């Protein structure tokens with residue numbers, strides 16, 4: 001094999017985790033570690049297929065059941081539980097690449113642990129960068145660890161930037177530093193989600209089932225709701241700002257219903273670069289693992305002669321308040337982004353339990369941003385405190 005990697009996949013039973021293992025199976029990568037939440041059936045299947053040495057879950061009851069189920073395996077697989085076990089899976093000595101596909105702020109400590117351990121980071125999770133982008137990126141710079149984005153828009157931007165310096169793709173930071181001064185703006189594309197074009201009246205009547213029906217991407221429940229509310233794009237503006245160190249006023253969002261152009265970079269001279277492809281997350285997942293190489297993979301090819309005409313439209317910031325709040329917090333910085341994220345995670349969880357309406361999501365987030373004090377250049381403790389305060393505010397308003 002021309003190319004080899006040993007992965008640890010955190011969030012292996014989720015949408016990105018499953019597609020990562022699909023890429024690993026096709027390319028023949030070794031899998032040293034897995035971490036997951038509660039899906040014991042799928043975890044067992046993955047362990048039998050990939051024989052990792054170490055498996056982690058936060059929940060001891062889940063770990064106990066899994067241990068009993070795989071007791072026949074030789075060599076034995078170590079299954080441990082608790083937050084520390086997930087951190088161990090993030091720093092396994094034999095893994096060269098850690099795929100961060102845990103959802104939510106729960107990925108923040110594992111991300112820091114993987115960076116600290118000097119691993120190549122294939123980062124699908126966006127909430128860690130939204131909450132603690134400065135801390136994560138500063139540690140990555142200090143450790144000379146490349147953070148390779150899996151999020152399709154950020155992978156697209158990365159590919160547009162890296163093509164500026166193909167001779168020396170030695171690390172992600174020198175590439176973006178080289179290009180940054182030439183950037184006029186980053187243009188993130190958005191599918192617009194299932195509710196594109198609706199006004200407030202129509203949005204007030206949408207249900208959980210409507211919101212879970214995404215037109216293009218098949219994703220986990222939380223990000224699917226974020227896509228429907230356009231909070232996903234708000235989080236992605238902050239993610240792009242942190243990854244590429246570009247101020248929020250140089251980032252724009254365009255609705256592109258066809259999901260063929262994954263994002264664009266406009267340079268100072270008016271030249272625009274874009275990355276195109278079929279909407280298949282296995283492409284950015286694979287590139288984060290193989291960068292700087294583009295290796296053969298399982299994804300379907302884009303047929304330029306038969307694909308839909310490519311269109312762009314302005315997003316509706318008035319009816320999709322979450323995107324406006326994302327821009328607002330990107331500009332404000334400090335703990336505002338952790339407050340935004342914590343309030344959103346709490347509100348989305350309530351919406352998924354049918355306890356609040358769709359339009360309550362932006363309302364609760366906005367009110368939380370008014371209630372919780374923002375601190376600039378926060379420590380990790382201050383970021384977790386902001387997250388807790390935001391969640392408490394949402395629960396307080398919905399009791």
Ligand code: NDP
Pocket residue numbers: 010011012013014015016017035036037038039040057058086100101102103104106124125126127150151152217218219220221222223281
């Ligand atoms: P899913 O909900 O499908 O998967 C989340 C995964 O995280 C599951 O394996 C879950 O385990 C696991 N998990 C949850 N909490 C913990 C924890 N505390 N410790 C260990 N594992 C945990 O989400 P997605 O795969 O859709 O998304 C993952 C991340 O990637 C998100 O941050 C999302 O924003 C981002 N992303 C996703 C995209 C997509 O296409 N899906 C696109 C771009 C970004 P279990 O299910 O077993 O409980």
Ligand code: MG
Pocket residue numbers: 151152153236
């Ligand atoms: Mg995305």
